[in-house]
Amino acid sequence: MSASREDFGIAIRSALLKKGARQKFSLFFLIIISFLIFFLDSIKFTAVDITRSFLRDGIYRASSIASSPIRFAKYSGDKIKLHFSIYDENKILKEELNRLKNKDFDFEFLSSKNRDLQKLIETDAEIVEETVLAKVLLDKDSPFLKSIIINKGKNSQIKKGMPVVDGNYLVGKTVEVNYLSSRVLLLNDLNSRIPVTLEPDATQAILVGNAEKNPVLEYLPEFFEVEEGKTVFTSGKDGIFPAGIPVGKIFLEENIAKVKLFSDPNQISFLNIVLTNTDEVESF
Amino acid sequence: MAILYKNLKLKTLSLGPLILLYFLSVTEIDTQFSNYFEILSFNLQLIIVYYWVMKDPSILGNGHIFFAGIINDVIMGLPMGLSALGYLITALVAMYIRSVTVKMTFFTDWFTFILAIFFSQFINLILISNFSDLNISYSVIFYNSLFTFIFYPIFWVLFNPYLTIISRFNND
Structure with a gap:
């Protein structure tokens, strides 16, 4: 028994400390360094933050360059696929155009009515909806975090917690801001929580990411009956996100209210960051 | 000249796994297939390291394994050092098995x-749950580990x- 324990000790010691002829560092040394880096990374210290920020900027840029051939191949594949489906798509788009033309008149009437009502209740007066256009640098999926990297950072007045939209549709919020780049946490990430409102009866809920494709609606009122097809908008209750950004449509899956997002994060090349005019964002 | 050419060819061939490891860490290529099958994802870097x-610890090199892990952490948005630690622990187990096994078979x-x-x-989960604000899905990590194990033979x-070829x- 003691002999086998000794053998185990010898084998582990050899695995940890043996460097071999071509190795410069032992595993033991590198494991200690990894632990040190991990704990240094969790410290909120200005010098560490600045170093981390520059390191990330550099690696994101290098990664973006290294990924460009893959992105080009993906782009070419999509283009070819699109070329073959262009006739059917044209037919669908014509029908959609006719439908939207009819809706346009209703929309004009409703938006003027909405403007009048907004004036009456004086909401959203402090929200400045200036946006910054950003390009997606990296879109790498991971089992830990659903996020994308964009090419705008502190140099473009971006702060932590700002909403990110694709056209008119909400995509997520910024969670890491470096000098030249930022990380956007997507709505389906497990760490994402967004206060939303369900139209047309303005029911309040929280959109919670579940690490799957479609996030779920939580904190709905008791005995609330979910109707499929209802549109979900941001409610602006957190004071950071402007109210009324379209998020997606509700559908039911195994009696759980989920939201099919309007914007597919895997297909985005450009995004807009909404520069929300509040100091609360910084303390996110 | 012939020796020089042979050495150059051997060196280039030996760099293959290392280039693949860095390529997977640096580029946006991933092994997450949740668009096709919700739970399908695996960790190819762990397979490469192990x-x-x-088979031959000198091909990857401990320093490169560590550095590839750090790059992976930055790109994935994980606390720095986490993937590096995961890869190094994998390398440690591989080194241990290598030193205690006389005849290595596929099984x-x-x-x-x-x-x-x-x-x-296990180390990653302990560090994340105790020293990080990151929420993780245990089922996603479990399926990722399961498929990493299942795809190893491929x-x-x-x-x-x-x-x-390298050995020859x-x-x-």
Whole structure:
């Protein structure tokens, strides 16, 4: 028994400390360094933050360059696929155009009515909806975090917690801001929580990411009956996100209210960051 | 001249697994297939580290494994050092198995890989849950580990001929 324990000790010691002829560092040394880096990374210290920020900027840029051939191949594949489906798509788009033309008149009437009502209740007066256009640098999926990297950072007045939209549709919020780049946490990430409102009866809920494709609606009122097809908008209750950004449509899956997002994060090349005019964002 | 050419060819061939490891860490290529099948994802870097450290530790090099892990952390948005630690633990298990096993077969490789996956994910989970604000889905991590284990034989079959070529060059 003691002999086998000794053998185990010898084998582990050899695995940890043996460097071999071509190795410069032992595993033991590198494991200690990894632990040190991990704990240094969790410290909120200005010098560490600045170093981390520059390191990330550099690696994101290098990664973006290294990924460009893959992105080009993906782009070419999509283009070819699109070329073959262009006739059917044209037919669908014509029908959609006719439908939207009819809706346009209703929309004009409703938006003027909405403007009048907004004036009456004086909401959203402090929200400045200036946006910054950003390009997606990296879109790498991971089992830990659903996020994308964009090419705008502190140099473009971006702060932590700002909403990110694709056209008119909400995509997520910024969670890491470096000098030249930022990380956007997507709505389906497990760490994402967004206060939303369900139209047309303005029911309040929280959109919670579940690490799957479609996030779920939580904190709905008791005995609330979910109707499929209802549109979900941001409610602006957190004071950071402007109210009324379209998020997606509700559908039911195994009696759980989920939201099919309007914007597919895997297909985005450009995004807009909404520069929300509040100091609360910084303390996110 | 012939010796120089042979050495150059051997060096280039030996760089293959290392280039693949860096390529997977640096570029946006990922092994997450949740668009096709919700739970399908695996960790190819762990397979590469385990296989090549087990077969020939000098091909990857501890420093490169560590550095690839750091790059992976930055790109994935994980606390820095986490993936590096996972890869190094995998390398440690591989080194241990290598030193205690007299005759290595495919099945010893495959089943001992469970230990490597277990220890690396276990350390990662402990560090994330105790020292980070990150919320993680345990089921996603479990499926990722399971598919990493299941797909090991496929990559074993792919890497084995490559290893044979390197060994042949080495012995010539």
